[in-house]
Amino acid sequence: MPNRLETYFARLERTRVWKSIFRSGTGSSTLHNALAIQQNLFLHLFSTKVRKRMVSLSATWYLGTLTLGTFFILVGTGVVLMLYYHPSVPQAYSDVKDLRFVVSSGLFLRNLHRWSAHAMVFLAFAHMFRVFYRGAYRAPREFNWVVGVILLLVTLLLSYTGYLLPWDQLAFWAITVGTNISSAVPLVGDKIRFLLLGGHQVNANALLRFYVLHTVILPLSAVLFLAVHFWRIRKDGGLYVRQSEPGNAENPAQPASEEKKQS
C-alpha cells in the first residue's frame, strides 16, 4: 500500500498543475529540499538548514514550536466556535450553554479551546524562561527577544479577552477585577477603562469590544509579530548555540580556550 501511495504521489508531482504551484521541482536532493523552504512564502521565514545539535529535544524542549502549535489549535477551534456564538447579552451565555448541551462535539470544542489557551500562556512563559537561561537573548538577538515579549503580552491579552466571552459569573467578575485595575492608571485611568469597556461597567458593549479584540485585532497582531519572530531567527543566525556546548564528534565546536588565544 505505501508503495502504491508513493507512486501516486510521484505521479502527482509530475503533473503540470503541481509544478505550477511548487516551483522547487521534484526530487529529494539537498538543493531541492532547500528550495522547498526557500521558494515557499510561509516557510521561507525559516532557514533552509538547522544545526543538528539544535534539533535535539534537550536543546530547546521545542517550547517555541509547541507554543505555535497551541496557537494553530486555538485558531482552528476558535473559528469553529465562532459559528455558534453571538457576542450579545444574554445570547452569548445561552450560546455557550448550547455548545455544552446541544451542539454535537460542542463541549469537546470548547474544552479544547479553553485548555489550549491555558497551555499557550504556560508555554509562552516557559519558552521565555528557557530562552533566558540559555542566554539566547544576547546580541544579535536582542530585538527578537523584544518581539517575544510583545508576543507574550499579546498572548496574555488574547487569553484575557477570551475569558469574558462565555458571559458567566466567572467571566464577568474576572474582567471586572481586571479592568478596575486599569482605572488606577494616573490621570487617564478612567478614560482607558471607558475605552476598553465602551461604558462605565462591564456590559454588552464591553462584550462586543472584547469579542472584536479576541477574534480580529489580537490574532492578526499575533500573526504579524510571529512572522517577524520566525524571520528574525534566520536573520540573526539561526537558533542560538552556546560556544561551550559540545559539538558533534567529527567537527567539535571551537573550544573556549582557543577563542581566548585569538583575541
Add this chain to the structure above:
Amino acid sequence: MTPPRDFTAEVGSDMRVSQRRVLFVTRRTSSQVRAYEEERVQTFPEVLIRALLAVECLFLGLVLMSLFFNAPLEGIANPTNTPNPAKAPWYFLGLQEMLHYFPPVVAGVIIPGLLVVSLIVIPYFDINIEAQGLFLKNRTQRLRWSMILSVALIVFLAVFDVYVALVPTAIVALFLLLAAFSSPQSPSRFRSYLAQRPVSWWIMTWFLFQLIVLTAVGTFFRGPGWSWVLPWRS
C-alpha cells in the same frame, strides 16, 4: 584551524556547504576567519517533521484532557451578585495577590509596568556579557551590596506584611550567601554551580520563584475575603 577551501556549488548538487561569515579586522596585520564545520540538517523534511511530531504529541495530550475535563461554566453574569472571592485568570493571580497588599497604582500599574520594561531591556544591558559568577570579582563589595539589597527588600516586604513574597526572597538571599562562600572548584557540584551564576541569573530566578509562589498561592490558597485557606480542607 582548517585552511579555507574553495566553494563549489552547482545546480542539483548534493554538496553540503555551510555559509560562512568572513570578518576582516582592520588596522591589524592579518585577517581571521573562524571556520569550523558544524553538522546541519535540512529544515525540509527533517526539522519540519520533528516539529510536526512535537505538535502532534501536544495535540494528543490536549485532546485527552478535553475529553476528561470540562471547561468551567458558572451561572449567567450577574452584576448584583459578587462572588467571594472574585478571581482573575490564573496568570494574573500573582498581581491580584499584590493588589491585596499594595494600592492599585502600585500593584496594578507600577509593578506590571516595571516588569514589562525590565523584560524588554534585558538584552540591552551590556554589563557582565561573559556571564561571570556574581562573586568571582570584588567579592566583599558585591557580597555587601547584595546583602544590603536583600535585607532592604525583606524589611520592605515585612513592613507591608507581604510574607508570601518575603519567604521566596529570603530563600534566594540564603542561596546568594551560600554562593558567596562557594567557589567554582568546590567539590559539591551544586555549590560550584551556584558560584558560577551571574547577577542576571539571580534576578531572573528570584522573579521566576516569586511568580510561581504568588500564582500558586492566589490559585489554591485564597478563599473568601482573600483569606488564607488550605485547598485540601474545603
